[in-house]
Amino acid sequence: MSDKGLYWIAFDSTEQHIWLWAVVNAYNRVVNRGVYDDVVITFDDSIDVQSVKPFHLVTLACLIHHIDKMGHHVYVSSKNKNLSDYLFNDLGFQEYFGGGKNYVETKTSSNIFNLWRIVESDKDMYAKKVEDYFRSRYFHDKDLSAISLCMVEAYYNVFDHAEANGNAFSIIQYDKASSRLYVAISDFGIGVAQSVRRHNNVCSDREAIKMAVEDGFTVSSTERNRGMGLGNIFSMTDEVMLISNSGMISKKHDGKLEPVGLDFMYPGTLICFEIDLSSMEDEEIIEEFNI
Amino acid sequence: MRKIQLLDIMKSRDLLSDAGSVFYKELISALSSSDKVTVDMTGVNSMPSVFLNVSIGRLIDEKGIDTLRNNVAFAMITKQQALRLKEYIEKYSASMVNC
Numbered sequence: 001m002s003d004k005g006l007y008w009i010a011f012d013s014t015e016q017h018i019w020l021w022a023v024v025n026a027y028n029r030v031v032n033r034g035v036y037d038d039v040v041i042t043f044d045d046s047i048d049v050q051s052v053k054p055f056h057l058v059t060l061a062c063l064i065h066h067i068d069k070m071g072h073h074v075y076v077s078s079k080n081k082n083l084s085d086y087l088f089n090d091l092g093f094q095e096y097f098g099g100g101k102n103y104v105e106t107k108t109s110s111n112i113f114n115l116w117r118i119v120e121s122d123k124d125m126y127a128k129k130v131e132d133y134f135r136s137r138y139f140h141d142k143d144l145s146a147i148s149l150c151m152v153e154a155y156y157n158v159f160d161h162a163e164a165n166g167n168a169f170s171i172i173q174y175d176k177a178s179s180r181l182y183v184a185i186s187d188f189g190i191g192v193a194q195s196v197r198r199h200n201n202v203c204s205d206r207e208a209i210k211m212a213v214e215d216g217f218t219v220s221s222t223e224r225n226r227g228m229g230l231g232n233i234f235s236m237t238d239e240v241m242l243i244s245n246s247g248m249i250s251k252k253h254d255g256k257l258e259p260v261g262l263d264f265m266y267p268g269t270l271i272c273f274e275i276d277l278s279s280m281e282d283e284e285i286i287e288e289f290n291i
Numbered sequence: 292m293r294k295i296q297l298l299d300i301m302k303s304r305d306l307l308s309d310a311g312s313v314f315y316k317e318l319i320s321a322l323s324s325s326d327k328v329t330v331d332m333t334g335v336n337s338m339p340s341v342f343l344n345v346s347i348g349r350l351i352d353e354k355g356i357d358t359l360r361n362n363v364a365f366a367m368i369t370k371q372q373a374l375r376l377k378e379y380i381e382k383y384s385a386s387m388v389n390c
Contacts, residue, residue: 121305124305124306124307128336131336143369143370143371145336145337145369145371145372146337146371148336148337149336149337149339149375152307152337152339152341153339153340153341156307156339156340156341229339229340229341231382232339232340281370281371283369283370283371284369284370285367285368285369285370286365286367286368286369286370286373287366287367288329288364288365288366289364289365289366289368289373289376290360290364290365291359291360291363291364291365291376291377291380
């Protein structure tokens with residue numbers, strides 16, 4: 001480490017609100033610091049690797065990318081050895097930031113489709129790759145098109161609205177016991193809520209997010225936008241949560257959408273969704289279909 | 292009757308939105324020759340909204356939904372794709388009415 005100042009970022013819990021607060025707090029303090037320091041990320045001993053989910057990993061990746069781009073050196077403390085082993089020896093975190101890679105195969109975890117830095121040129125291919133992976137490994141005859149469709153919709157949302165400048169990541173985890181797919185996508189861009197508020201007179205990020213997921217609503221940032229993308233994700237998934245700036249909207253099993261205001265400002269957009277692959281229908285081909 | 296192999300179009304461009312524009316041009320070309328169109332969906336995984344907006348959506352904008360219904364059919368389409376396409380067209384048409 002250098003002789004410059006040492007700045008610590010502590011993650012004490014994987015509880016969603018506490019974790020996001022730590023991310024946001026670190027983001028804000030690094031932005032305001034203005035001095036090139038060594039930044040050490042530390043995880044409490046109580047954090048078990050099993051409790052680290054996709055949303056933890058993508059938000060951590062966005063934070064590290066941000067700190068790195070601010071010119072600081074980022075280190076992860078080995079205090080929680082299991083977790084640091086998982087991040088570096090299994091998921092290969094260092095290769096994304098030190099090594100500049102966009103995708104790295106996991107070393108041991110077979111249920112993770114590893115962190116991917118969302119690159120515009122590869123997004124369609126990547127989504128297809130994920131679907132093919134699950135079709136070939138687990139569900140040969142099922143119609144899994146919802147997987148790639150949701151991911152493509154989310155990736156296009158990043159590129160059409162986020163202005164994230166390369167700070168966007170996704171990761172997928174499969175739980176074989178429950179046959180559930182967990183997907184998390186995060187960017188540190190302007191945020192869906194702010195994007196909506198730029199073009200509409202809306203009083204809060206909570207209301208802006210609610211508008212954003214309504215079918216037919218669009219800020220028309222590109223010719224290809226007609227306001228169907230986020231709505232598609234919400235309709236095709238079992239559970240979904242979208243956090244952007246100071247707003248959050250979630251859908252639970254009952255299908256009800258619940259927008260809420262947050263007590264922090266997430267510096268971008270975070271989408272997490274679950275798909276129950278066992279409930280997917282068998283693929284059925286219709287020879288001729290008239291609309 | 293003109294047949295369009297959609298997979299060939301989707302593979303012809305790196306971006307789905309560009310492929311959607313190609314699809315739109317093929318549809319318009321066929322319809323301007325008064326040909327009915329069958330879109331062969333063999334091998335197609337899914338049609339995200341960015342693809343549909345610049346193809347089917349644009350066709351609806353410019354020619355109306357009846358032109359689409361009366362002249363375009365889909366072959367070898369999965370049940371889920373068919374349901375989503377139908378839902379897309381209904382939502383798109385509804386959003387046009389609300390504008």
